[in-house]
Amino acid sequence: MPNISRRTFIGGGTALSGLGLLSACGRGDASPTLVKPTDDIVGAVEKKRPSTGRERKFSLSAVESDLDIGGRSVRTWSLGDALPGEELRLTAGDTLNATLDNRLPEATSIHWHGLAVRNDMDGVPHVTQAAVPAGEQFTYRFTADTPGTYWFHPHVGTQLDRGLYAPLIVDDPREPLSYDEEWVVMLDDWLDGIDTTPDKVLAQARKGMGHDEGHGGGEGGSGPMRMGPMLMGASSDLLGGDAGDVFYPMHLVNGRPANDPHTFSAKPGTRLRIRLINAGGDTAYRVALGGHRMTITHTDGFPVEHREVDAVLLGMGERYDVLVTVKDGVFPLVALAEGKSATALALLRSGSGEAPGPDVRPDSLDGEIVNATDLVADASVRLDDRDPDVRHTIKLTGGMADYDWAINGRAFDRDAPTKNAFEIRQGQRVRVAFTNSTDMWHPLHLHGHTFQVGPDGPRKDTLIVLPGQSLECDFDSANPGRWLVHCHNVYHGEVGMMGLFAYTA
Numbered sequence: 001m002p003n004i005s006r007r008t009f010i011g012g013g014t015a016l017s018g019l020g021l022l023s024a025c026g027r028g029d030a031s032p033t034l035v036k037p038t039d040d041i042v043g044a045v046e047k048k049r050p051s052t053g054r055e056r057k058f059s060l061s062a063v064e065s066d067l068d069i070g071g072r073s074v075r076t077w078s079l080g081d082a083l084p085g086e087e088l089r090l091t092a093g094d095t096l097n098a099t100l101d102n103r104l105p106e107a108t109s110i111h112w113h114g115l116a117v118r119n120d121m122d123g124v125p126h127v128t129q130a131a132v133p134a135g136e137q138f139t140y141r142f143t144a145d146t147p148g149t150y151w152f153h154p155h156v157g158t159q160l161d162r163g164l165y166a167p168l169i170v171d172d173p174r175e176p177l178s179y180d181e182e183w184v185v186m187l188d189d190w191l192d193g194i195d196t197t198p199d200k201v202l203a204q205a206r207k208g209m210g211h212d213e214g215h216g217g218g219e220g221g222s223g224p225m226r227m228g229p230m231l232m233g234a235s236s237d238l239l240g241g242d243a244g245d246v247f248y249p250m251h252l253v254n255g256r257p258a259n260d261p262h263t264f265s266a267k268p269g270t271r272l273r274i275r276l277i278n279a280g281g282d283t284a285y286r287v288a289l290g291g292h293r294m295t296i297t298h299t300d301g302f303p304v305e306h307r308e309v310d311a312v313l314l315g316m317g318e319r320y321d322v323l324v325t326v327k328d329g330v331f332p333l334v335a336l337a338e339g340k341s342a343t344a345l346a347l348l349r350s351g352s353g354e355a356p357g358p359d360v361r362p363d364s365l366d367g368e369i370v371n372a373t374d375l376v377a378d379a380s381v382r383l384d385d386r387d388p389d390v391r392h393t394i395k396l397t398g399g400m401a402d403y404d405w406a407i408n409g410r411a412f413d414r415d416a417p418t419k420n421a422f423e424i425r426q427g428q429r430v431r432v433a434f435t436n437s438t439d440m441w442h443p444l445h446l447h448g449h450t451f452q453v454g455p456d457g458p459r460k461d462t463l464i465v466l467p468g469q470s471l472e473c474d475f476d477s478a479n480p481g482r483w484l485v486h487c488h489n490v491y492h493g494e495v496g497m498m499g500l501f502a503y504t505a
């Protein structure tokens, strides 16, 4: 048993009581037993994953830090003293072995966003493991069998809205896409250490925004309005109305604000694969590269039929890979914070010329944009035609007035997570209807699986669901365990817009 994580898992009193609750709260005796993260079947499925036999070791230190962000010193929590944390890169089939050293004042965890990992490595306290206590270590070890653009972040409280995130890239040993260079671009909305913290914002949000306020704003062209850390009237046509709840003083690309932009250099004519990742807490970004159209090749790590666009829209947790052929000059990569009248900026430099200023807004931001629902899965990853064995409806409920975001009217209960469980069995085709009955959009994220949107849409793990919209998605239940399904707006998720897909034994 080389996995020292087991020591932490079994040794922690919280872990044991947590598991006790999981089995005790299985909705009465008539309910079938649910697979636990430590069950043998989880290891058995892991053993069947295609493997290179190579193990890649990494060390991750979660620390309190003082970061320089655009000349401003910010007290925050980060992975080492880098923002984003250092990129992890594997080849599909490699086993990741990453030891997390928790030097934060609070317990934490790591969730490997988008990857179908073994359930006990999914990093969700109260569901798949005990949170790693302050001062302790935990080793995550799993085989990463699917190439693509992923990332990782904690799954404890509002920690996602600090600096504890980094890209995770899984290379394809038989990469079918031809390109010369890669640029990994992480977008983030930043408030931590600037007169507030994510926990303070959450406390404010929980008070609610009062009735009949905070919606449908932006009318009269006045734009969003600040109410302390909260934002009223942030409105976006692309998102069907209310775009976000929280005011962020900075928007970052690869940890840098627009007044001190990250710059990527390449030769003219380079075929450049840009891997876009939205690590934000409450901001959708519309991204365009001045002077260039972009060809979408992947979303959430999975290939799609190529589609040329002017801009792409990323909800929190979503990824898009795009290809561009680099022109000669200096070009702004701009991420418009949807509905928030603010932008993040990076530069692509391939020649001489003056860099555009921090407020540049390329016309292409208002050009052609496709929604994920308009994309088509590449044939290599399309699900085979099959009738669903089981159907579930995940109805998104709640609102700003009482800040009571939930699923099917029930707020997620950490101490009894299976109360919000949707039961499935190994080997099923599962059809989920994500139904948004609220008047705000939500980026829905499923752990441990990648679903297909509609009959031939893209494979995704994070999907924008607009107000009033219902989207049917299919996945095959091939990764036993207990898997969170939740809104990736960190504040919505934290107050209760979370549920579980739970395999029955």
Ligand SMILES: [Cu+2]
Binding pocket: 405, 441, 442, 443, 487, 488, 489, 492, 493, 497
């Ligand atoms: Cu939400």
